[in-house]
Amino acid sequence: MKYMSVLRPKLVLIGNRCYRKNPHYILGLSSDHAEEETIEDFISDKNIADGDGDEKSTTTVNDMYDDETCSVSMSTTESNIKLYNDETNANIYYNKRQNAYVCELDVSQAFFGGIIGKSGETKQRIEQDTQTHIQLPRRNEYGPIIVKGLNKQMVQSACTRIQLIIDRSRQQQPFTHFLSIPICMTNNSLKAKILEFKQLIMDQCGTDRGISDEIFQNPNKLHLTIGTLVLMTDSEVETVANVLYNCENTLVKEYCNNKPFVVRMKGLEYMNDDPSYVDVLYSKIELVDHSQRLQLFVDRLNDMMLSTGLMKQQFERIKLHVTIMNSLLRKDHTGILQAQKTTGGRVKFSDRESFDAKTILRLFSTYDFGELTLDELHLSIMHEPNRKTGYYGCTLKIPLR
Numbered sequence: 001m002k003y004m005s006v007l008r009p010k011l012v013l014i015g016n017r018c019y020r021k022n023p024h025y026i027l028g029l030s031s032d033h034a035e036e037e038t039i040e041d042f043i044s045d046k047n048i049a050d051g052d053g054d055e056k057s058t059t060t061v062n063d064m065y066d067d068e069t070c071s072v073s074m075s076t077t078e079s080n081i082k083l084y085n086d087e088t089n090a091n092i093y094y095n096k097r098q099n100a101y102v103c104e105l106d107v108s109q110a111f112f113g114g115i116i117g118k119s120g121e122t123k124q125r126i127e128q129d130t131q132t133h134i135q136l137p138r139r140n141e142y143g144p145i146i147v148k149g150l151n152k153q154m155v156q157s158a159c160t161r162i163q164l165i166i167d168r169s170r171q172q173q174p175f176t177h178f179l180s181i182p183i184c185m186t187n188n189s190l191k192a193k194i195l196e197f198k199q200l201i202m203d204q205c206g207t208d209r210g211i212s213d214e215i216f217q218n219p220n221k222l223h224l225t226i227g228t229l230v231l232m233t234d235s236e237v238e239t240v241a242n243v244l245y246n247c248e249n250t251l252v253k254e255y256c257n258n259k260p261f262v263v264r265m266k267g268l269e270y271m272n273d274d275p276s277y278v279d280v281l282y283s284k285i286e287l288v289d290h291s292q293r294l295q296l297f298v299d300r301l302n303d304m305m306l307s308t309g310l311m312k313q314q315f316e317r318i319k320l321h322v323t324i325m326n327s328l329l330r331k332d333h334t335g336i337l338q339a340q341k342t343t344g345g346r347v348k349f350s351d352r353e354s355f356d357a358k359t360i361l362r363l364f365s366t367y368d369f370g371e372l373t374l375d376e377l378h379l380s381i382m383h384e385p386n387r388k389t390g391y392y393g394c395t396l397k398i399p400l401r
Contacts, residue, residue: 092155101152103159104144107166108232112136114169115145115162122165130158167309170230177240177395179226179305180380183265183322183372184219185391190265193369194219197324201360209276210355215329220390222322224285224374226298227311236310240379241396243304247377248398251304255297256400261374262288265322268365270357278357281325283369294374295320301377327352374400 092103107115116123116136123134132149145162149155184190198216205211231237263285271280287294298318305311330353376397384393 092152092159094152095148098148100148100150101155103147103155105147105159105162106233106235107145107162109137109142110173110232111166111169114165126158126161130154130161132158134158134162163309170232170310171312173230173232175228175230175382177231177237177382178228178380178392179301180378180392181224181226181374181400182376182378182391183222183224183374185389186375187372190370190372191219194222194324197364197367197369200364201325204363205359208356208359210327210353211360212330212355215325215327215355217323217326217329218390221392222324223380223391224298224320224322226318226377227302227305227314229305229311231310237379237395239308240305240310243308244377244379244396244398247301247304251297251300252398252400255293258401259293260401261294261297262371263294263374264288264371265369266366268324268361268367269321270361275358275361276356277354278325279327279352279354280323281357281360282321282323283367285320285322288371325355325357327354376400 091105092101094100095102114122115134117125123136126132127134130149131151131154132147135146135148137143137145147155147158147162149158184194198213201211201216202213229240231240264287265283265285267284269282269284270278271282272278285294295317298320302311302318306313376399378392378397379395380391381393381395385391386393
């Protein structure tokens with residue numbers, strides 16, 4: 001039998017139009033899993049249930065790949081694709097018994113719907129285009145996604161396309177972790193200063209629109225945010241942990257060795273353009289030695305995290321600030337979670353009720369909260385508070401000294 005190359009498909013002329021006839025088989029491979037059952041089970045369990053109104057929630061992630069040309073978000077760059085290719089290439093091995101190249105991908109079941117697609121179309125398209133076989137765990141079973149093919153490059157191509165789907169789907173998931181530097185977890189004098197500031201605001205500006213006790217951040221939770229992440233598997237957490245351990249042995253030694261980050265927290269600024277409609281009011285952070293060590297440290301750490309593909313670029317430089325008041329705190333006590341997942345699986349941005357900060361800025365724009373030492377870098381858990389410290393739960397931490 002003469003096999004048709006996916007790169008050189010048969011051309012069919014109909015009238016004045018030319019169509020490509022792509023191969024619909026996978027060379028030399030057979031399924032030992034009940035794929036049809038798996039596809040229908042995951043679509044039923046993950047997507048159809050709990051739709052909003054009459055709309056089926058299978059349109060959440062799947063519809064992005066219903067078109068013939070795969071739609072990739074603007075944040076997915078050539079560097080992402082190179083990263084996925086490099087990672088996949090290192091994990092592909094040849095299985096002599098099956099006479100096939102194999103790659104195993106540790107993927108959260110939260111992403112299976114996007115990989116399978118509506119009625120299995122996305123998975124089938126990847127298999128056809130790359131002449132591979134993609135094997136997913138059954139419902140209620142845990143294990144890797146297995147990609148098999150007779151050609152190593154085709155296996156790599158299939159894995160890269162799966163990773164791009166995961167990359168796109170990850171952006172639609174609520175954050176699970178964030179990199180943070182605690183500000184006053186153990187600094188009682190700074191906590192007292194924060195509470196004093198809050199009382200001044202409530203006494204002198206409490207009648208201004210939107211000002212209320214609930215939009216002030218809990219002093220125990222004040223922090224510098226380096227970046228937010230969606231980590232869905234243990235291996236993803238381990239990847240981030242390895243970056244942080246590397247940071248401890250490199251960046252911390254370079255920027256903090258025998259010279260701790262002693263900073264002054266002073267002054268107030270706001271995020272948007274109109275001081276009468278403010279969502280976030282924050283204080284600025286600056287090293288008392290006026291050096292750029294802290295800025296260089298967090299920017300280089302950010303670059304290291306971006307290289308994993310698990311954290312997305314938000315700004316060219318990390319803004320060194322501590323949020324004091326946040327309108328999100330009316331609905332979300334973390335003040336970080338910017339997107340809430342609906343029951344249908346889609347993501348919507350929370351409605352925010354801004355506050356009028358004109359009087360606050362007029363009276364307290366140069367308010368001095370004092371000096372403090374930044375002691376630790378945490379991989380914090382979004383919604384698991386540490387009851388002992390009052391800060392966020394911690395997956396791991398490294399000392400900044």
